[in-house]
Amino acid sequence: DIQMTQSPSSLSASVGDRVTITCRASQSISNYLNWYQQKPGKAPKLLIYSASSLHSGVPSRFSGSGSGTDFTLTIRSLQPEDFATYYCQQGYSSPPYTFGQGTKLEIK
């Protein structure tokens, strides 16, 4: 099974900052990588698929990059509503559709 590892596990930042979250796969997954955002008490929402494609309605300050085993989610100019937990998910192979352990983005 493919394992997904995110770093850091938590991150403090201020409104207006640029932040980067990293996700690493245990084997190459080409660009079959999804990112989700989850706010407390809410269901996750899809942000990015195929490593860099923005899902409909997602603000352009979110961007994704990477291929193979290393991926990044970047949020340019943090907004108050961006403070949440972010998960990566491999979309390469058949199940299990593994998620990373999550990165909690908190207000500094």
Place this chain on the structure above:
Amino acid sequence: EVQLVESGGGLVKPGGSLRLSCAASGFTFGDFSMNWVRQAPGKGLEWVSSITTGRSHTFYADSVKGRFTISRDNAENSLYLQMNSLRAEDTAVYYCTRQTKLSLYWYFDLWGRGTLVTVSS
């Protein structure tokens, strides 16, 4: 409105059973693979089970294999998860998710609000 609504969660004793349901609306349910994803209190997301379209092939996480059964009724636009031999570690919010495929890529683009399952004596 395009949505998924889960139901059937609750408190159950270890070793007991529960059946979760997910009602889909606003899209052609039979055209999509569907999944269950769970989240234990204060923990991350864990994929639980998947069911395809057509012949309804099913897949399970090792942690639930042999105890949980996923099924669907396309006529009723509904997804189900039969959970048997429940353990304390199955305590979680269970989300129903739609799996959308675009060319070679797929992703979970629609999620329900979740239903809480608590396994405790």
